[in-house]
Amino acid sequence: MSPDNHETHAHRATAVIALGSNLGDREATLQRAVAALDALPESSVLAVSSWHGTVALTLDGLDPAKPAYLNGVALLGTRLDPYTLLDELLRIEVENGRDRTDPQAERWGDRTLDLDLIALDQLEIDSEVLQLPHPRAHERDFVLAPWFELQPDAELIGHGPIAALLERLRATGPESDAGAP
Ligand SMILES: Nc1ncnc2c1ncn2[C@@H]1O[C@H](COP(=O)(O)OP(=O)(O)OP(=O)(O)O)[C@@H](O)[C@H]1O
Numbered sequence: 001m002s003p004d005n006h007e008t009h010a011h012r013a014t015a016v017i018a019l020g021s022n023l024g025d026r027e028a029t030l031q032r033a034v035a036a037l038d039a040l041p042e043s044s045v046l047a048v049s050s051w052h053g054t055v056a057l058t059l060d061g062l063d064p065a066k067p068a069y070l071n072g073v074a075l076l077g078t079r080l081d082p083y084t085l086l087d088e089l090l091r092i093e094v095e096n097g098r099d100r101t102d103p104q105a106e107r108w109g110d111r112t113l114d115l116d117l118i119a120l121d122q123l124e125i126d127s128e129v130l131q132l133p134h135p136r137a138h139e140r141d142f143v144l145a146p147w148f149e150l151q152p153d154a155e156l157i158g159h160g161p162i163a164a165l166l167e168r169l170r171a172t173g174p175e176s177d178a179g180a181p
Pocket residue numbers: 086090107108109114115116117118128129130131132133134135136
C-alpha cells in the first residue's frame with residue numbers, strides 16, 4: 001500500500017485478485033503474496049479483504065477431509081497489461097512454494113498459494129492463457145464473499161451484481177456453502 005504519486009498519468013485499471021492457500025502457514029503465505037503484489041511495478045494494493053476459512057472445493061464437490069483454505073480478495077491499482085500481470089501472479093505463486101512440476105497433480109488439488117485474476121476493470125478476454133473475467137468466479141462463494149466485503153456494489157461482467165450472485169449461491173443449499181471455518 002505504498003503511496004502513489006502517478007495518479008494523474010496513463011489509465012490505471014483496478015484488478016480484482018483472488019488469493020487462496022490450503023497448505024503450510026496459510027496466513028503468512030497470503031500476507032507475503034499481498035506484499036509481493038504491492039511491490040509490482042506500476043501497481044499498488046488498494047484494499048485487502050479479511051481472510052475467510054473455507055472448505056476445499058474439489059472436482060467432486062466440497063471436501064471437508066482436505067485441508068481447509070484461507071481465501072481473500074485484494075484490489076490492485078495497476079498499469080500493467082493483463083498478460084504481464086498474469087505472468088507476475090504465476091511468478092508469485094511459484095515463489096511461494098506453488099508446485100506446478102508434477103504432471104499427475106490433481107486439478108484443483110492442494111496448494112500453498114493460488115492467485116486468480118478475477119477481473120480487470122471491464123475488460124473481456126478469451127485467449128488460451130487468459131480468460132477475463134475469470135470463468136468460474138460467479139459460482140465461487142470463496143471469491144465473491146471477500147470481494148463483496150470490499151466492493152458491495154461490484155458487478156461481474158456477464159453475470160450481474162455480485163450481491164445477487166452470492167444470494168443465489170447461498171439459497172441453493174449447503175453444497176454451495178464454502179463458508180465453513
Ligand atoms: N483469469 C485468470 N486468472 C488466472 N489464471 C488464468 C486466468 N485465465 C486463464 N488462466 C490460466 O489458468 C492456468 C491454470 O491456473 P491454475 O493452475 O491456477 O488453475 P486452478 O486455480 O487450479 O483452477 P481455476 O482456474 O479453476 O481456479 C494459468 O496458467 C493461466 O494461464
